[in-house]
Amino acid sequence: MKPLSRALKSIKAAPEIRARPFDRVTDHPSRIENVLSNREQQELRSIATVLDYGRGGAIIFTEGAEARFVYAIDEGIVRISRHASNGQRQILAFMVPGDLFGIPDDGIYVNTAEVICPARIYRFGWQRLSEVMTREPQLQQHLLMKVAHDLRQAQRQIMILGHQTTHQRLATFLLEFLHYPEFYDEKNSCLILPISRFDLADYLGIARETLARAFTKLEYDGLVRRLDFRAIQILDVVGLRSLKSSEARR
Amino acid sequence: MKPLSRALKSIKAAPEIRARPFDRVTDHPSRIENVLSNREQQELRSIATVLDYGRGGAIIFTEGAEARFVYAIDEGIVRISRHASNGQRQILAFMVPGDLFGIPDDGIYVNTAEVICPARIYRFGWQRLSEVMTREPQLQQHLLMKVAHDLRQAQRQIMILGHQTTHQRLATFLLEFLHYPEFYDEKNSCLILPISRFDLADYLGIARETLARAFTKLEYDGLVRRLDFRAIQILDVVGLRSLKSSEARR
DNA sequence: CGCCGACTTGACACCAATCAAGATAAGTGG
DNA sequence: CCACTTATCTTGATTGGTGTCAAGTCGGCG
Numbered sequence: 001m002k003p004l005s006r007a008l009k010s011i012k013a014a015p016e017i018r019a020r021p022f023d024r025v026t027d028h029p030s031r032i033e034n035v036l037s038n039r040e041q042q043e044l045r046s047i048a049t050v051l052d053y054g055r056g057g058a059i060i061f062t063e064g065a066e067a068r069f070v071y072a073i074d075e076g077i078v079r080i081s082r083h084a085s086n087g088q089r090q091i092l093a094f095m096v097p098g099d100l101f102g103i104p105d106d107g108i109y110v111n112t113a114e115v116i117c118p119a120r121i122y123r124f125g126w127q128r129l130s131e132v133m134t135r136e137p138q139l140q141q142h143l144l145m146k147v148a149h150d151l152r153q154a155q156r157q158i159m160i161l162g163h164q165t166t167h168q169r170l171a172t173f174l175l176e177f178l179h180y181p182e183f184y185d186e187k188n189s190c191l192i193l194p195i196s197r198f199d200l201a202d203y204l205g206i207a208r209e210t211l212a213r214a215f216t217k218l219e220y221d222g223l224v225r226r227l228d229f230r231a232i233q234i235l236d237v238v239g240l241r242s243l244k245s246s247e248a249r250r
Numbered sequence: 251m252k253p254l255s256r257a258l259k260s261i262k263a264a265p266e267i268r269a270r271p272f273d274r275v276t277d278h279p280s281r282i283e284n285v286l287s288n289r290e291q292q293e294l295r296s297i298a299t300v301l302d303y304g305r306g307g308a309i310i311f312t313e314g315a316e317a318r319f320v321y322a323i324d325e326g327i328v329r330i331s332r333h334a335s336n337g338q339r340q341i342l343a344f345m346v347p348g349d350l351f352g353i354p355d356d357g358i359y360v361n362t363a364e365v366i367c368p369a370r371i372y373r374f375g376w377q378r379l380s381e382v383m384t385r386e387p388q389l390q391q392h393l394l395m396k397v398a399h400d401l402r403q404a405q406r407q408i409m410i411l412g413h414q415t416t417h418q419r420l421a422t423f424l425l426e427f428l429h430y431p432e433f434y435d436e437k438n439s440c441l442i443l444p445i446s447r448f449d450l451a452d453y454l455g456i457a458r459e460t461l462a463r464a465f466t467k468l469e470y471d472g473l474v475r476r477l478d479f480r481a482i483q484i485l486d487v488v489g490l491r492s493l494k495s496s497e498a499r500r
Numbered sequence: 501c502g503c504c505g506a507c508t509t510g511a512c513a514c515c516a517a518t519c520a521a522g523a524t525a526a527g528t529g530g
Numbered sequence: 531c532c533a534c535t536t537a538t539c540t541t542g543a544t545t546g547g548t549g550t551c552a553a554g555t556c557g558g559c560g
Contacts, residue, residue: 085495154404161411245335
């Protein structure tokens with residue numbers, strides 16, 4: 001929607017890469033406890049490029065395009081989506097700092113990746129990364145664990161889309177986000193959603209209006225309170241959990 | 251449902267493993283063109299155990315159990331499922347010969363795997379497989395590609411569950427199976443479904459009755475014809491394709 | 501032959517998509 | 531700073547699709 005030129009502020013070369021370790025993923029719920037050696041981190045840095053996106057909306061890559069790079073997030077959120085042949089968009093995942101995406105399928109990207117807020121992203125040449133990984137089995141194992149984690153996340157998503165009502169989907173999503181201290185302030189139970197209703201609806205596989213109604217219902221039932229479009233106060237975590245696992249028609 | 255003792259006929263030791271290469275996956279639609287060296291095949295065989303299941307229904311492993319093995323299919327079909335907290339079952343995938351499954355998450359299985367027909371399955375100790383892969387980067391890369399392929403399949407499933415009607419889901423599923431010569435006899439356009447309606451409904455995320463109605467509609471529209479519970483004659487592939495990508499409410 | 505399981509069909513209620521319009525916040529330019 | 535436009539989100543009314551419960555059919559197996 002937004003012109004790419006404005007959104008993509010600048011692309012710097014590799015040397016300025018930040019020293020923060022590559023695998024910050026251990027911070028968030030994935031169960032990977034992997035510590036890369038200094039040498040491995042060094043190897044990665046040497047082939048990385050840093051991309052700085054000033055604001056949301058910029059496209060990182062598009063489905064169908066030739067795939068020569070893999071990406072890892074340092075800051076910001078990226079939405080991974082795919083368009084059905086009838087034009088419907090489905091958001092497959094929201095990637096957060098530490099996540100890796102863009103692994104090619106037979107040389108092309110099968111998904112579209114866009115930043116939804118200011119972001120800093122590392123870019124690796126797929127060819128060179130493969131070479132490095134051949135030399136460093138630990139690194140490849142780390143990548144394997146990451147992809148396996150993504151697979152489980154996708155399966156979680158299948159569970160949600162398969163048999164949950166709209167309210168349950170929303171409850172599940174909100175509960176998921178409570179795990180991220182970047183977005184959930186546990187003190188006053190306030191959750192700052194970094195995702196628009198539009199995107200959220202496409203992620204949960206429901207219409208935008210239905211999503212709004214789901215929020216209304218949760219609010220009516222005293223489970224949450226909308227302070228603002230972005231800010232959601234969580235009033236009853238237990239209630240959300242029981243809603244999530246309650247009996248579902250459809 | 252069936253007692254395990256009867257279904258699990260025998261477990262042989264490694265030496266009798268068949269000579270068919272490990273990566274028969276190249277036969278089917280996945281885009282992996284990977285040729286393992288003889289030494290790598292040798293390494294795999296040396297740590298493999300062969301499991302022979304006489305008939306369908308046997309459980310290979312259950313979600314939540316301690317995970318010490320990964321599995322690869324030589325013959326037969328395995329359904330990978332997960333149970334929601336409300337008891338709903340969702341089938342995440344059907345695995346076919348060449349596929350690999352059972353990669354542990356933090357030492358436990360997150361899914362349940364069951365054979366749905368007579369099957370022969372290779373079993374590998376995860377610990378030992380990891381060791382071998384550290385020695386053989388090619389092998390690990392191969393595994394990585396397999397998991398990446400599974401991820402894409404899961405994403406395909408998300409697309410289906412997200413925005414397709416029941417008829418479209420069924421059409422999509424049938425079209426998918428036309429690629430497998432084991433199940434589709436192109437000569438007389440006859441597709442032999444190795445999957446029960448029960449399982450298929452849980453895979454497509456719909457009720458069994460709704461699935462039956464979907465079949466009825468496709469038959470009424472002249473797209474397919476039911477010869478038998480298992481055998482489906484495909485009358486109009488183009489029609490199925492256009493149904494699959496037609497506009498969808500919901 | 502009769503039971504049993506798997507599958508199909510029917511009737512009905514209900515949830516969710518759609519179309520349309522209103523409300524709120526955020527930019528934009530004078 | 532205010533009026534304007536725009537984007538985003540919410541609410542309302544209606545229609546259709548899908549889950550559920552119930553009954554019926556088909557085929558296999560003892």
